[in-house]
Amino acid sequence: MKAALIIILILFALNMDAQTPEVMLTGKHTFEDLQTDTNYAWFDKNAAAADPMTCPVCDDIAAIKKPYKLIIVGGTWCSDTQDLLPKFYITSLYAAMDVNKVVELYFVDRDKKNPADIVSKYAITNVPVFIVLDAKGNEVGRITESVKVSIADDLLEILKKL
Numbered sequence: 001m002k003a004a005l006i007i008i009l010i011l012f013a014l015n016m017d018a019q020t021p022e023v024m025l026t027g028k029h030t031f032e033d034l035q036t037d038t039n040y041a042w043f044d045k046n047a048a049a050a051d052p053m054t055c056p057v058c059d060d061i062a063a064i065k066k067p068y069k070l071i072i073v074g075g076t077w078c079s080d081t082q083d084l085l086p087k088f089y090i091t092s093l094y095a096a097m098d099v100n101k102v103v104e105l106y107f108v109d110r111d112k113k114n115p116a117d118i119v120s121k122y123a124i125t126n127v128p129v130f131i132v133l134d135a136k137g138n139e140v141g142r143i144t145e146s147v148k149v150s151i152a153d154d155l156l157e158i159l160k161k162l
Contacts, residue, residue: 023037023039023076024075024076024077024107024109024110025040025076025107026107026108026109026115027106027107027114027115028104028105028106028115029105029106029107030100030105031043031089031099031103031105034076034085039076040076042082042086043082043085043086043089044086045086046082046085046086046087047086047087047089047090049086050086050087050090050091055090055091055094055095055150055152057152057153057156058091058094058095058152059095060156061091061095061097061152061155061156061159062095062096062097064159064160064162066134066135066162067134067135068102068132068133068134068135068140068159068162069102069103069104069132069137070102070103070104070130070131070132070133071103071104071106071118071122071129071130071131071133072085072088072103072104072105072106072128072129072130072131073106073107073108073118073119073122073124073127073128073129073131074105074106074107074108074127074128074129075107075108075109075110075112075127075128076107077109077110078127078128080127080128080145080146081127081128084128084130084143084146084147084151085128087150087151087152088130088151088155091151091152091155095152106118108124108127112124112125112127122139125144126144126145127145128143128144128145129142129143129144129145130142130143130144130151130155132155132158132159132162134162140158140159140161140162141157141158141161142158143155143158
């Protein structure tokens, strides 16, 4: 019995060592960082699966001319981020959004302690979170962890409040 337990523990340890270690991004990044690093193949895979034809509101998003900023905080380890962030990216492309000017993209660790200034400033408790700020830096609305309809529809509803 004792020998069997030791063998099971050894096999478990060997299996753990054989796994690819998770590479977690933290801090401020760009979408290009996700697209060029093979550790985040989920981004391109999930972006390719996003159907732009399911974004009838992308033209409405593109029509919004009032200035705004989007603060996005996610976790590369988080399944909700892996689902929503690529969908947001595809939406931004079809809505002619200049993500390099409009979006600040941050990643946090599992404890949401890095970068602590973003987490505390915007009271981040769950990820991903998409925070829309007006031209004065005031929060207009946010999408946290999941969507009501779709990332595009939910974002449009917030942008209409500008």
